[in-house]
Amino acid sequence: MKTLSAIIFISFFSLISYGRALTGSFKVNGEGTKFYPVIFTDGGWDSNVPTELFLGRSNVHTDVAWLGSLMSKFTFHTSSGGHQASFINADIRQGYTSFIAGWKDVTAVNNYKRIIIWLKGNATYYYNSNYEVSPLVYDGVANPITYVEMNVSNSTSINHTFKTSIDSYVNSQGISHSNAAYFSGGTFNFFGASVGIGTQDTNGYKLAVKGGIIAESVKVQILPAWPDYVFAKSYQLSDLSDTERFIKENGHLPGIPSASEVKANGIDLGEMNAKLLQKIEELTLHLIQKEKQNQDQEIRIKKLEEHYSKSKPE
Structure with missing residues (x-):
């Protein structure tokens, strides 16, 4: 009976811990023209679920008038030394400026369960997560500008410093997924803007493809006079x-x-x-x-x- 009670208590405590949102804020110092590495811990790793991290700035006047607003969600699971099944998915909405320049799983050769998100300097950020993420800012004030990604097997390292531009894989106004997408429904799919396959430069066209195209049939609607x-x-x-x-x-x-x-x-x-x-x-x-x-x-x-x-x- 005591064992059953203990199991029930632990299960109940786990449910409370998972359901409890963890909130906080942090300031990235440095220059507003640079994006600095901020480390977030994969708190859900040991519970066998992805960590969900919300990063936001509702008020465009936070820190300074008209600096900008941000609403974003990161869902991730780290490799932590090669366990794989790892991914980082991002959904970003922002106004007046871009706050996010990139992200990276920095645990392929260690088990520290961490990711980097490069965030705009001289700005305050607010977070909400399903598990503890323990933000660490590497801006030259809170911590040295360079974050060192250690390889525990041979004691080598990779240094991650600030960025001055946004990485190509970052969708600054939408979803960035690190894995493939399958849409198996038979209903209509709509893309309101341009679509690039293998290229990000559509050159003003609705569809741009870098590489070959194969089709069973192609119909071209002729605009000039036949x-x-x-x-x-x-x-x-x-x-x-x-x-x-x-x-x-x-x-x-x-x-x-x-x-x-x-x-x-x-x-x-x-x-x-x-x-x-x-x-x-x-x-x-x-x-x-x-x-x-x-x-x-x-x-x-x-x-x-x-x-x-x-x-x-x-």
């Missing part, structure tokens, strides 16, 4: 002699971009298909003209042969 106008009676078909002269001078067909232009700017599939069809239709008209000329020549030759045959003395 070149049926080539068959209109008013269309001025260029002479082949003019086309020959243009090719000799420029090294490509008139109306078609050169190799250097394509290399620099790429091609628009819809526009290029329309241009190629225009050339095919022009070529078709030239062939029809040549066919008519050949037919006329055959008739004239036949008449000349008949005339010669009649006028030939026997």
